[in-house]
Amino acid sequence: MTNLVILTGRLARDPESRETKGGTSVTGITVVTDRPARDKDGKTYKDENGYTAKDSEFHRVTCFNGLSKTVGQFCTKGQLVSVQGRLHYTQWEDQDGVKRYGCEILADKVDFLSRGNARDGDGDNRDAPEID
Template identity: 85%
Template sequence: MTNLVILTGRLARDPESRETQGGTTVTSITVVTDRPARDKDGKTYKDDKGYTVKDSEFHRVTCFNGLGKTVKEYCTKGQLVSVQGRLHYTQWEDSDKIKRYGCEILADKVDFLSKGATRDNQDAPEID
């Protein structure tokens, strides 16, 4: 049996990180993937400017410990990343006693396919 997810997309926002009482770092990111939109006949179509219209999907990704720390430190909104992991489903009851369901990707690997925005040393001189 296999539960494997591979996504390539851009970060919708900067990573959000927290630490559990047990000391585990948990970092959450949202990866956006696009695909061509299709009309009722199943054909792709273009907008007024001549660009192919796209449908976007937002994927919740959770990274733990060292991977989570690295993603928090080096990733920023808009950065292109590739995520490898597995699907994880959750179920809970909200405050109104309504049963809710969720799905996320638990990341095993995150590859940085583009540079993120620099957070530190923005005024540092170039290194030869």
């Protein structure tokens, strides 16, 4: 059995990086993907500007360790990326005792498909490595 996810989309916001108490680097990104919107008959339609209407989906992606550090340093909002990883489901109880569920992608690989602005302020990430 295989649990494999491949997404290509744009970052909805800048990455959020942190470090666990155990020293593991963790970076979260949100990848937005689009698909043609369909009407009640299953047909695509045009929006008010004459373009094919789209439905957007927002995917939570979590990166760890070296991948986390590289994504946190070189990715920025609006950048086109390809993510390869696996689906991970979580379950917890909130403060009121209600069961909550979540889904995220745990990334194994992130490819930069467009340039973003490097975090060092010069706006150029041509030194960004390819990430596996």
